[in-house]
Amino acid sequence: MRFLERLARCLFGLACFGTGITLFLQSHLGLPPWDVFHKGVSEKTGISIGTVIIGTGVLLLLLWIPLRQRPGLGTVLNALEIGLVVNLTKGFIVEPEALWARSAMLAIGLLIIAFGSALYIGAGLGPGPRDGLMMGLAERGVSVRAARTVIEIVVVVAGVVLGGSIGVGTVVFAVGIGPLVQVLLPRFDIRPVGERTAH
Secondary structure (H helix, E strand, O other): OHHHHHHHHHHHHHHHHHHHHHHHHHHOOOOOHHHHHHHHHHHHHOOOHHHHHHHHHHHHHHHHHHHOOOOOHHHHHHHHHHHHHHHHHOOOOOOOOOHHHHHHHHHHHHHHHHHHHHHHHHHOOOOOHHHHHHHHHHOOOOOHHHHHHHHHHHHHHHHHHHOOOOOHHHHHHHHHHHHHHHHHHHHHOOOOHHHHHHO
16 A cells, blocks of 8 residues: 555656646746756657657666666656656646736746655655766766756756747746755655655
């Protein structure tokens, strides 16, 4: 039963994460760093952004091999579910015209992503493809902060070159997601105590 609870939390958390990304997309106020890249690739290729998110996640998992990282069930679900949810919800969540409504959409998106992240991480079924990449680099002497900063700068620059969208939402996400997850995670963390130092 405990595993089923962890799986349910993982699945619901990832669904929230994908829905939050769609809210960012439809607010047209700027995207989270990785989604700037996803959007840029989508613009260049004509492939839906959700499918690009899935493809990127799968490719990142291949980079885990030389870094000797082991994916968990949650890792695989992360690579697949978020993109599927973005593709699904994009048809239902429309862009409002008023700036205040788009700003509210962005704020709600940030809260939903933070809530989803806390559920997903708290389920303890494996790090996401992007987080695992950073942890793999950290195990080889690169600090997590440096690895995260460099990787996200690279994906943002690449995304902008490809036509991705940056804006106030990019800054809001970069500044707000860490503190929000830090506040929410203890409330939803059901991992064994010994596993909680991994994030």
